Amino acid sequence: MTQAQPQSTEATRLVRDPDDSIVAGVCAAVGRRLGIDPMIVRIGFVVCVIATSGFALLAYFAGWAWIPQAGGERGGKIEGKPAAEAKAERSRVPANWKVAGGVGLLTLSFLLVLRELGIWWSDALIWPLILATSGATLLWRQSRAMSPEPEEVARHPGMMSEPRGRHRAGIADLYRGGFGIALVVGAVLLFLASNDVLGETRDVVLTVIAATAGLALILAPFLWRLGRNLASERAERIRSQERAELAAHLHDSVLQTLTLMQKRADDPREVAQLARHQERELRAWLFEDERAPASESLARALETAAADVEDAHRVPINVVAVGDAPVDDRAEALVAAAREAMVNAAKFAPDAGEIAVYAELGPDGSQVFVRDRGPGFDPESIPPDRRGLRESIIGRMERFGGRAEVRSEAGRGTEVALTIGEPGS
């Protein structure tokens, strides 16, 4: 065993190094973490084992199970996942068990203190009771967590996805369930045994338990590995399902649009429009669950209105919204007026590039600006063909206690400013 200088990143974490170990590297790991020569830890440990007539060995096995192995089977990438993600996954699972173990030990020590102090009924009652309570709690928790997640299923109806939430929880549930059952059964046996109800059968039961425990110790590593393999297989299956779902969606939408665009390649406007429409649809699909629906968010309602006008008039509209507000009557009037202003801009300035829509939204009041770079006109003498402006925009805003201002100059484009309530600055 050489005194290999550990790398600086490894020095701060509690990991077992297979190259620096006698049995499993637990002592070396503890020594490295504390900055002590592993040999001292090992000697101290052996002394502890002798002093506690073997009980300290339990701690060693616990360390073996909980302390991850450096650069081992779970190190680096997990099937092509980015290293950071793999690392997060690696540290999350054992952390839960560590916490559980810690809480368990703390409870145990608390109980032992109570026992020493004499605040106690009898060993025959308390210990089984505690075991049974822990087991029952685990089982109850699990049965509650088992209920499926409906929104997960409803998210992409028609797609070939299974509810993913259940998959993910499956293995943890299995462990927890098995553990809970073992605790309750153990408690019952302990209660019966300590009250001498079992009598002669106790010896038989003890033998069976001892044999089972031995067998479990032998099989534990294999079961452990099996569980891990199952988990990674499941992760792989989920990934391939997601791929299939994505492929199906891309085929139905993006590939169709690309085909259409090739057919219409001689009409640049149509192509641009198709592309913008597809872009919007794809974004909506990708981010749908992160966004408020148009019925609740004024910003979304404005964006939806802009998308409609864009599709109907084939003019690109760029919406920038700051803040948001709930959708009420006034907000609906604002959206309707803004839509009319966008339609006007699209009609009268169809070839003047993008229409810019800027909205500052707040619960006390909102302001929307619609700007085009078209030919412009003299607002003093609104042409008769612009009745929509006078009635659908200015009139509508005034009915709801707001106002609409039109700024336009020949050659400079037009900007319609809509204000409702008292927008905070």
Place this chain on the structure above:
Amino acid sequence: MSGGKPTVVIVDDHAIFRSGVRAELEGLVEVLGEAGTVEEAVRVIGEAHPEVVLLDVHMPGGGGVEVIRRVAETAPAQRFLALSVSDAAEDVIAVIRAGARGYVTKTISGPDLADAIRRVRDGDAVFSPRLAGFVLDAFAGQMSEAEVDPELDQLTMREREVLRLIARGYLYKEIALELGISAKTVEAHVSAVLRKLQLSNRHELSRWAVERKLVD
């Protein structure tokens, strides 16, 4: 202010987009090189020493932020212009805070992009309407009394006005006309906003970026 065609390196993980940009900028700027990964970008920028790096916000391996961080270790004066389709507010703000001198969307036309590159080359800041919107949103939160540095943590009324006009689709010279100031003063306001954005360690700003779910 140096004349002539600006020299540029294009960093984007999509080859088809790189060649598209290259074609659009033909004759307007001098493209010194291209890179498709963070690694490659750091190497190419180090070798070619372009005046401006056109930088994609989203790339595998840390994205534009990582490129800026690594290049800044050896060439802190390197100028970056961020370019993105995704427009996720937190990503855009992160790239600006890392040191990019502007942000434009990928739908920008060739001549407009060349103009933006020239302005970044000359040390100005380039704000698209969307970036102006993001910044206004980021600084819109309530100001508590115990702010760390009011100088950095708030925008002046004028800066706010300028940003709002950018968001409304006004060009710099139109903003100058509207506010009765010179185009240079408009530039100065925008640069000041950029500096505040980069220097401010106002915790709301990062919290805003994390909490914000709006993606468009």
